[in-house]
Amino acid sequence: MQNFIFEIPTKIVFGRGQIGRIGAEAARFGRRILLVYGRNSIKKNGVYDQVISSLQRAGLQIVEFPGVKANPVLACARKGIELAREQRVEVVLGVGGGSVIDTAKTIAAGFYAEHDIWDFFTYKKEVLRALPVLTVLTLSASASEMNQAAVMTREEGMHKFSIRSPHIRPRVSIMDPETLFSLPPVYTAYSAVDAVSHMLEAYFNNEEPESPFQDGLTESFFRVITESTEIILKEPQNYNARANMMWTTTWAFNGLIATGLGRVTLPVHMIEHSLSAIYDIAHGAGLAIVMPGWMSYTRRRNERKLAQLARNVFRINAGDEDAAIQGIVKLKNWFASIGCPTSLQEAGIPESDIDKIAVNAVVLAETWQLPDYTKEVIAEILRQCR
Amino acid sequence: MQNFIFEIPTKIVFGRGQIGRIGAEAARFGRRILLVYGRNSIKKNGVYDQVISSLQRAGLQIVEFPGVKANPVLACARKGIELAREQRVEVVLGVGGGSVIDTAKTIAAGFYAEHDIWDFFTYKKEVLRALPVLTVLTLSASASEMNQAAVMTREEGMHKFSIRSPHIRPRVSIMDPETLFSLPPVYTAYSAVDAVSHMLEAYFNNEEPESPFQDGLTESFFRVITESTEIILKEPQNYNARANMMWTTTWAFNGLIATGLGRVTLPVHMIEHSLSAIYDIAHGAGLAIVMPGWMSYTRRRNERKLAQLARNVFRINAGDEDAAIQGIVKLKNWFASIGCPTSLQEAGIPESDIDKIAVNAVVLAETWQLPDYTKEVIAEILRQCR
Numbered sequence: 175m176q177n178f179i180f181e182i183p184t185k186i187v188f189g190r191g192q193i194g195r196i197g198a199e200a201a202r203f204g205r206r207i208l209l210v211y212g213r214n215s216i217k218k219n220g221v222y223d224q225v226i227s228s229l230q231r232a233g234l235q236i237v238e239f240p241g242v243k244a245n246p247v248l249a250c251a252r253k254g255i256e257l258a259r260e261q262r263v264e265v266v267l268g269v270g271g272g273s274v275i276d277t278a279k280t281i282a283a284g285f286y287a288e289h290d291i292w293d294f295f296t297y298k299k300e301v302l303r304a305l306p307v308l309t310v311l312t313l314s315a316s317a318s319e320m321n322q323a324a325v326m327t328r329e330e331g332m333h334k335f336s337i338r339s340p341h342i343r344p345r346v347s348i349m350d351p352e353t354l355f356s357l358p359p360v361y362t363a364y365s366a367v368d369a370v371s372h373m374l375e376a377y378f379n380n381e382e383p384e385s386p387f388q389d390g391l392t393e394s395f396f397r398v399i400t401e402s403t404e405i406i407l408k409e410p411q412n413y414n415a416r417a418n419m420m421w422t423t424t425w426a427f428n429g430l431i432a433t434g435l436g437r438v439t440l441p442v443h444m445i446e447h448s449l450s451a452i453y454d455i456a457h458g459a460g461l462a463i464v465m466p467g468w469m470s471y472t473r474r475r476n477e478r479k480l481a482q483l484a485r486n487v488f489r490i491n492a493g494d495e496d497a498a499i500q501g502i503v504k505l506k507n508w509f510a511s512i513g514c515p516t517s518l519q520e521a522g523i524p525e526s527d528i529d530k531i532a533v534n535a536v537v538l539a540e541t542w543q544l545p546d547y548t549k550e551v552i553a554e555i556l557r558q559c560r
Numbered sequence: 561m562q563n564f565i566f567e568i569p570t571k572i573v574f575g576r577g578q579i580g581r582i583g584a585e586a587a588r589f590g591r592r593i594l595l596v597y598g599r600n601s602i603k604k605n606g607v608y609d610q611v612i613s614s615l616q617r618a619g620l621q622i623v624e625f626p627g628v629k630a631n632p633v634l635a636c637a638r639k640g641i642e643l644a645r646e647q648r649v650e651v652v653l654g655v656g657g658g659s660v661i662d663t664a665k666t667i668a669a670g671f672y673a674e675h676d677i678w679d680f681f682t683y684k685k686e687v688l689r690a691l692p693v694l695t696v697l698t699l700s701a702s703a704s705e706m707n708q709a710a711v712m713t714r715e716e717g718m719h720k721f722s723i724r725s726p727h728i729r730p731r732v733s734i735m736d737p738e739t740l741f742s743l744p745p746v747y748t749a750y751s752a753v754d755a756v757s758h759m760l761e762a763y764f765n766n767e768e769p770e771s772p773f774q775d776g777l778t779e780s781f782f783r784v785i786t787e788s789t790e791i792i793l794k795e796p797q798n799y800n801a802r803a804n805m806m807w808t809t810t811w812a813f814n815g816l817i818a819t820g821l822g823r824v825t826l827p828v829h830m831i832e833h834s835l836s837a838i839y840d841i842a843h844g845a846g847l848a849i850v851m852p853g854w855m856s857y858t859r860r861r862n863e864r865k866l867a868q869l870a871r872n873v874f875r876i877n878a879g880d881e882d883a884a885i886q887g888i889v890k891l892k893n894w895f896a897s898i899g900c901p902t903s904l905q906e907a908g909i910p911e912s913d914i915d916k917i918a919v920n921a922v923v924l925a926e927t928w929q930l931p932d933y934t935k936e937v938i939a940e941i942l943r944q945c946r
Contacts, residue, residue, distance in 0.1 A: 175574075175575070175737070175799075175800055175803035175804060175807065176575065177574060177575025177576060177577075177578060178572075178574050178575065179571065179572065179573050179574070180571070180572040180574065181569075181570075181571040181572065182568070182569075183567075183568075183569035184567075185565065185566070185567040186564075186565065186566040186567070187565050188561075188563060188564050188565070188566065188819070188820070189561070189562065189563025189564065190563060191563075192563060351561070382800075383800075384800055384804075386783070386784045386787060386788070386804055387781075387784050387804050387807055387808055390780030390781070390783060390784055391777075391780060393780070394776030394777060394779070394780045395773075395776070397772070397776060398772045398773050398776055401772060402772075413561075414561055414768075414769075414770055417561035417820065418561060418770075418772055418773050421561065421773055421819070421820065422773055433574070433807070434574070434803065434807065
């Protein structure tokens, strides 16, 4: 166990009928609220009306900033910052999933920035302050509702990078599992893949020889995610399965699992970011393609941990080498069984693009200081994903 | 999953050589520090010197309040409150285990109270404000370093009761696993029993039919605790085992495991409190005596969960009834194997005292609103512990 600091002050208000509390929570931080959201889904499922009426009951002034798209882009956040400044907002409230919340966080950090906000994403500048961020979560996967990260794509060069700062960690997040009832099945599957990927990158990244606390969390959460996903795909309105999935995805990437592991890197996310940046595919779909290929590429190095995962999650009883191989197959088949693509081909990405993707990804590898991931290595991993 | 609010703002600074940060952390909350500690152990193991020199380096004024004993008593906390008021302290720093930290919390809450502080423990009064509490943890078991509870015994009537309030949750806790190196083996065992008991009372208390998130945490943490304890008893200076144990006991009772379970009651703690109040035995020893007896008494009601525990933690493969019975035996044997008493007799408590203990315990049962636990029921459970 390596030294660490753990501090997650986010207040979570979880459960049925809790969205109506957002007004009172937001009022603790300011009167003028920038309401960031996506397109139609929150209007269709009634979340928008609940939020507006709660904010109005609390006597707050609302400045709307709609239209955030999946794989959110920097140009959108820039417009949000402009609006936030013009309207002198005091609080940023994101109502949506990871894309919306990450945009809200970027606006909150950018509000005070006197430089190009992309400098936060390239780690040239540190976030020193930000407007308070609150969220109402309607798609659980990224754990952005309780973590200090935000991911954005800059269209120029198609780079999908991230910020990390305690200043952008949400102060309050409201999580009502019923908001997920109308989520299309494939997004439930993508959520599962994203959460699993967050955990496995820490699991295999382990610099420590023994990390039973962290491994146990990952293995346990992994089982909850697979079981809940299978229930949800059959019964989209199963409250308990939605609730378990929602709360588990939060803990999969809010920081707890990484405590004591030293530096945790995210090579699968790193490579995937190029796929969703260039092809605008869903992040979860991209992860389902890259994860098994990356596992195959790193199989010998991670054999012991792969075997441990295979035994403890997939109940595979075999020697290390066999268990590791079977574990990868099992995971890939599970991704396919819940409706995810598991190869570049299935996502319509031609093999001939591999070098182009690697050129894009290596820029992030350098920013994230992953020197082992050269252009050639990334291309080789992508060939395992054909 | 029932509705819940989760909010744990405590900052944890974890690892080797971190105690020297306490001065800088404390300085964020005030200049005059009440330093609460026990007797000699922190002077012997060097923790006292590290704390004092760090506080001095930060230019803080130190008011010492030593002498807190295990099973801390209200009279001691009252003296601490008097001293804190006289010296106009601004921060309460507890350096020790649960007894010291609970005393620090009681002083912090009592500082502003204009009524008898026992009223907090009988829930006649609510804690509305408290001095900021910080801790340096030297014995991990109670999770007091990250939770909102404090337990105290009032000598008059020998009642061991508790407060709960977000205001007394520590702002910062420093956890250096090396401080545990000199802990006598039996206290390591008691820590394990306390943590296991915290989790199992939630596990069996479950009002929800299915709680895979919470159950998975308990089963996983349980395995970490048993494995770490066994390593520590052989190698008291095994850093990684100490660290895993320390961090796991924190999460066993900081609030996460109870999220979504509705009302979580602690009947085993309730009955044990009478043992440690009347006989001044270690809390962990008392729990090791009461837990198996309580499990036997409630076996039929909890059979499914007992069987689940037996399968997932002790790897017992059997039908529900057999697995449940074997699980209780296995747990009791494990408590014995690590050096805990598992019967009243072993702790020198005569069977003829059972009615007296039940009379004491039922007062807490009433305060905690556990109407099923009448004097007769408690006596029957205690007879299972002979």
